[in-house]
Amino acid sequence: MKIQESGENYLETILILQNENGCVRSIDVANQLDFTKASVSRAMSILKEAGYITMEQNGNLVLTEAGNKKANAVFERHTLIAQFLEMTLGVSSDIALQDSCRIEHIISEESFERIKQYTQKNK
Numbered sequence: 001m002k003i004q005e006s007g008e009n010y011l012e013t014i015l016i017l018q019n020e021n022g023c024v025r026s027i028d029v030a031n032q033l034d035f036t037k038a039s040v041s042r043a044m045s046i047l048k049e050a051g052y053i054t055m056e057q058n059g060n061l062v063l064t065e066a067g068n069k070k071a072n073a074v075f076e077r078h079t080l081i082a083q084f085l086e087m088t089l090g091v092s093s094d095i096a097l098q099d100s101c102r103i104e105h106i107i108s109e110e111s112f113e114r115i116k117q118y119t120q121k122n123k
Contacts, residue, residue, distance in 0.1 A: 003046075003047070003050060003052070003070070005105040006043065007043065007046065007047060007050075007052070008070065008074045008104075008105060009033070009074075009101075010029065010033075010040075010043050010044075010047060011047065011052060011053075011063065011067055011070050011071035011074060012071050012074045012075050012078065013029055013032050013033055014029060014053065014061055014063055014067075014071060015063065015068070015071035015072065015075055016032075016075070017029065017032060018063065023060045024060065024061045025059045025060060025061065026040050026041055026044055026059070026061065027040075029044075029061070044061065047067070051064055051066055051067075052064055052066055052067035052070060053067050074104060076116075077100075077104035077107070077112060078097075078100050078101060078104045079100075080112075080115055080116050080119050081096075081099075081100035081103050081104055081107070081112075081115060082096040082097050082099075082100035083096075083119045084115045084118060084119050085099060085100060087119065087122060088118075
């Protein structure tokens with residue numbers, strides 16, 4: 001199922017928080033993204049319906065296999081595009097991260113694969 005850019009950002013945030021803290025709750029996502037609890041709650045319902053997350057009885061958010069796959073793909077795009085912008089254009093780290101967050105959602109698979117090859121070859 002295709003999800004919107006905001007859904008991809010939520011999945012990536014859950015993945016990052018999960019890697020940092022071990023467990024993630026909706027309030028953690030809201031705090032990280034500076035969104036209201038209500039908007040995060042709505043988004044979590046959509047991601048749950050789409051099969052990307054489950055919510056445990058204690059409120060912890062858990063990425064499903066599909067959610068984990070999607071979150072890791074978004075995170076990889078974000079990271080590699082930022083590296084590419086820094087390596088090739090000399091863009092500052094902060095700006096590269098901000099720009100890569102936007103670019104990761106619209107770049108073609110072909111262009112991303114070329115960026116991936118370039119960054120891995122030129123590390």
